[in-house]
Amino acid sequence: MLDLATELSAWAEEGRDFAVATVVAVSGSAPRGPGAALAVDSEGTAIGSVSGGCVEGAVYELCQQALADGETVLQRFGYSDEDAFAVGLTCGGVIDILVTPVTARSPARAVLSAALSAACKDEPTAVARVVRGPAELLGQALLVRPAGSREQGDSGVGVGSYEGGLGGHPELDRTAAAEARAMLDSGRTGTIELSASGARWGSPRTESGGGSHCSGGLTLLVETRVPPPRMIVFGAIDFAAALVRAGKFLGYHVTVCDARPVFATRTRFPEADDIVVDWPHRYLRRTETDSRTVLCVLTHDAKFDVPLLKTALRMPVAFVGAMGSRRTHADRDRRLREVGLTDGELARLRSPIGLDLGARTPEETALSIAAEIVATRRGGTGVPLTGSGTPIHREAGERGAVAAA
Structure with missing residues (x-):
């Protein structure tokens, strides 16, 4: 929704x-x-x-x-x-x-309207709705915001703020809010099971509040909306311009960073969300990243690459790729080892960046890079589906370790 x-x-x-x-x-x-x-x-x-x-x-x-x-x-x-x-x-x-x-x-209109409004503003938002359980609870909704939210709501410790409710059961609301908050923190959407034995919520129809109104438990669908993931493209070259367009198409917030002001301009990159003139490694150290962030290093110049990749490969980001020939990669690998990177850290580097599509033009190269990012994110193999026998649509458990955006 x-x-x-x-x-x-x-x-x-x-x-x-x-x-x-x-x-x-x-x-x-x-x-x-x-x-x-x-x-x-x-x-x-x-x-x-x-x-x-x-x-x-x-x-x-x-x-x-x-x-x-x-x-x-x-x-x-x-x-x-x-x-x-x-x-x-x-x-x-x-x-x-x-x-x-x-x-x-x-009953849920006010909650759903508030959730839709928050999502439009790119505010971190989660909506939990009952999808299996007693008929009277089906569709009941809870809006969950992250910890520290300024919005007012009936909040429990560690669950952030929330509003709405799942049928008038405060304990159920707190349990559902805590589970939804955990999914919001990672930007995941999916179902959760709440067992009645794990959390007793009293029936609103009784004075005592004892017992369990939902003896069989409930299934909730938790939908999350978080700000778009970041793609940071280092190197203001023609290939970067094409990659910016591909990144925007995939839903990323795209930043272009280059230390050379004559190249890092709005005229050259009209579709970028941000253009930064700074040394790449210095900018990377001070900017905000997370486990969904994609870093694409297109500079293939040792004075930029080595300090940048030394920083990038030690950060918990989703993807680090670097452009260059195999000879450039071998030289880069040697230089990175000399500055102290380990085998495990170097194993995270995707270089030469992109899948083998036979790409020649900037647009084709951007497509090959975007394809590798998607394959890494979704746990794909990158091989043709024709004759491969691999699943077309993977279950969540079959995907790679990179969190979905």
């Missing part, structure tokens, strides 16, 4: 009624993962996608039904000989989709 934040927030501000269908879980081959959404308003306008076209028609009808009756439903779509062509999910996978009406009568 949060991937449609801009459009849905506008709908909410206009007072429109709409229904949102959100992918809760997938198994086997499926084109889109948890959090992907399709929304339909009361006039029949549709935005988004839950399956790349496979089951859009059936989901559209579910949204219209949810708007008509105000009921939240969980629907599974799978492949079988009987329903393959009727539904259209011919890829062999199974997807579970939660359809939630967001109307003036919806």
Whole structure:
């Protein structure tokens, strides 16, 4: 749902009624993962996608039904000989989709509207919704913000602030908020299981508050929205200009850094978010990075590369790649060893940067670099799918160690 934040927030501000269908879980081959959404308003306008076209028609009808009756439903779509062509999910996978009406009568409208508004502002945001459990809790939502948030809410120690609730169970809210906060910290979207035996939450229907209202536990879908990951491109060359465009296409906040002011200009890099004139290693030491940050070193000049890579390879970033020929790489490797880098640190370096696509032009080279970044991020092999036998869509556990953006 949060991937449609801009459009849905506008709908909410206009007072429109709409229904949102959100992918809760997938198994086997499926084109889109948890959090992907399709929304339909009361006039029949549709935005988004839950399956790349496979089951859009059936989901559209579910949204219209949810708007008509105000009921939240969980629907599974799978492949079988009987329903393959009727539904259209011919890829062999199974997807579970939660359809939630967001109307003036919806208990969760205020929470979801607040979450959409926060996501539009690039504020770190997590939304936890009940997707399996008692019918009366289905679709109930909790908005979770990071620790230190200025927003007011009923907060527990270490869970940040939160608002909304999951059916009037304070202990359940605190437990769900803590789990959602952990996922927000890493920028992950997915489901979590809450066992009734692990946290007892009293029924709002009883005076005593004892017992458990949800004896079988609950499944929550936690969607997170965090600021875009960073790509820092060192070296203001023609190849960098093409890589900036590729990085923006992939959703990165792209910075170009070069010590030469005549090359690091807005005219040369109009699509970059930031242009920095500074020595690369000095800038890297003072700028903010995290486990999703991608560093692309295109300078292939030892006086820039060596101090920069010495710093970069000791930082917990997602990807460090450096341009240059194999001869340049061998010389760079020797110089980096001389300044104290270990085998383990050097093993993190992707050099020569990019996949073997036979690239020649700056645009082709940028494509090969972007392809390697995606393969590293998603745990891909980089080999052609034709004849490879490798899964097209990997489960989360099959992916590489790099966190998704």
